[in-house]
Amino acid sequence: MGVRPRVLVVDDEIGVRRALERGLSAEGMEVVTAADGPNALRVALTGAFDVVLLDIMLPGLSGYRVLQRMRAEGVRTPVLMVSAKDGEVDQADGLDLGADGYLVKPFSFVVLVAQVRALLRRNSVDLARRRLKLGELVVDRAMREVSWAGEPVSLSPREYAVLDVLASRAGSVVTKDELLRSVWGDEQAATRNAVEVYVGYLRRKLDAMGAGEVVRTVRGHGYLASTPDLDAALGSAGTRRR
Amino acid sequence: MGVRPRVLVVDDEIGVRRALERGLSAEGMEVVTAADGPNALRVALTGAFDVVLLDIMLPGLSGYRVLQRMRAEGVRTPVLMVSAKDGEVDQADGLDLGADGYLVKPFSFVVLVAQVRALLRRNSVDLARRRLKLGELVVDRAMREVSWAGEPVSLSPREYAVLDVLASRAGSVVTKDELLRSVWGDEQAATRNAVEVYVGYLRRKLDAMGAGEVVRTVRGHGYLASTPDLDAALGSAGTRRR
DNA sequence: GACCGCCCTGAGATCGTGCTGAGAGCTGCC
DNA sequence: GGCAGCTCTCAGCACGATCTCAGGGCGGTC
16 A cells, blocks of 8 residues: 555535645645546546545535445445535435445534544555556456456566556556655665566556556656546546646 | 344443434344443453444543553454534544544434444454355365365365465455464464465365365465456456446 | 657566475374 | 374475666657
C-alpha cells in the first residue's frame, strides 16, 4: 500500500471541494475530487481509493445511487456519506446500501478527520483492496493477476509492482523517483532508467493485448495511468492541477 | 449470515438493556447484556461476539476504557459507541480508540439496527469456517483431516498446517514470509526454503491423489490455493461486461 | 537548424527464485 | 539399540527475471 492514503471527495459545491481538499491534504492525504454523480462513479470504480467522501445531493446521480452501483460492481472502498438531511430514514438507507459512516452537514472538520481516520485504520487491517480497474484493465491484488478484457496478462514481479503502483494512483502522475521508492525500495538500488525499461516492458505486453494508451508518459514529470473516461471525469471539472 | 449474529449490549440502565434486547432479538440476533464496565470487558474479551454496543457512561470502567482495553488485548470485534454526549471531541476520541461507529442518544432504533447491520455485513465474510473446501479438497479443521474426493490424504502436522493456511486464504496469494509467520511462528526458526520444501511435499501427496494444480506458485509473490471454479467465481466479477 | 535533455529500446551479462534429492538431527516406539 | 517418521538444511540446477549500457529518436528552445 502506498504511503499516503488516497481520498476521493465528491461534492457539487466547489467551495466544499476546495475546503476539504486543502484540509485533508494538510492531514497528509492525497485528495482527488469529483463534482457530480456520473463522474464520481467513474472515478470510484477504479478502486484506487482508501476512502470515499460522498455527498448525497449530486447532479446526475444521487450519492445513494453512486454507492449502490459501486457495491454492485464489487468495489468495497469504505464510503462516508455526507448530507444536509438528518432524517433517520436517510441514514438507515445509506448504511443499508453499504455505507460505512454518516455525517450530517454542517459537520466539524475534526469529526470528519476522525471518521476518515477510523475508516482508514479499519481498511489497513484487511489490507489490499482487492481490485483496481482502468477500463478493461483489471489488477487483482489478491491473486497478483492482471487481465485485459478478461484475458490474463502475464507479468513478472517487477512489472506487476510497477503497474500496481500506477493503477493504484490512476489519474495522478507518478514520478520516476516515486516509482523507484515504492517498487525498488528506499535504498534506490536501481537507476531511473530501470523504471523506463520496466514501463517499456509493461507497454509492450499491454500493447500486445490491445491495451495501449493505458500508461502514458508525461514528459518531464513521470507516468500516468488513465483512460479516456477517467480523463473526462477528472479533467473537465478542472479538479486536478499541477 | 448462516448462524445468528451475536451482539453484546452494554448499558447501565436496565430499561435500555431490555429494549435493545427485545428489539435486536426481533431482528434475529442473539443478545447478551452487561451492565457495568468490568463485566463488559470480561465478556467482550472472549471475542465471541460479532458486534459490541457500548455505552460510554458506565459504572466501574468507562466505555472508552473498555474499548481501549479490548483493543489492547487484540480483540477486534467491531464496536459501536453509544452516548448522550454529542460533543465532537468525544466522537473523535472514541473513533481514535478504535471504535467503528458512534451513536448519540436519543437515537432511533432504525438507525441503530442499520449501523449494527453495516458492521455485521463487513464482518460476515469469515464466519463458520470449521471446514474448508476447495473443489474436491476438504480440510476438516476440527479433525485435522484432509481428503480429496472423499479419499483421506495423510499429512504430517507441518504439511497440514501449511495447507490449512493456504486453504483458509483460498483465492489470495500467501507469501512465504506470511507462511513462515503463521506456521512456524514469529521467531522464524526456519528459512524460506523450508516453506518451499513443504509446499513440495504437499504437492507430491496431492498430485498422487490427482489433485495437482490446487497449490500454485506465483513467482515472486508466494503461493496461491485455488481451483478453476474459484478463479471463475472471483474473476467473473472483474470481467463483467457493461 | 542546431543543440540539449528526456525518453525509449535491443542486447546481453548477471542475478535470483523456486524446485529437488540427499541426508543429518530428533523423537518416539518396539 | 534399531527403526520409522518428521523436520529442516544444504547444494545444485534450470530458467526466468533483472538491470546496465549504449545508441537512437523525439520534443523543446535558442
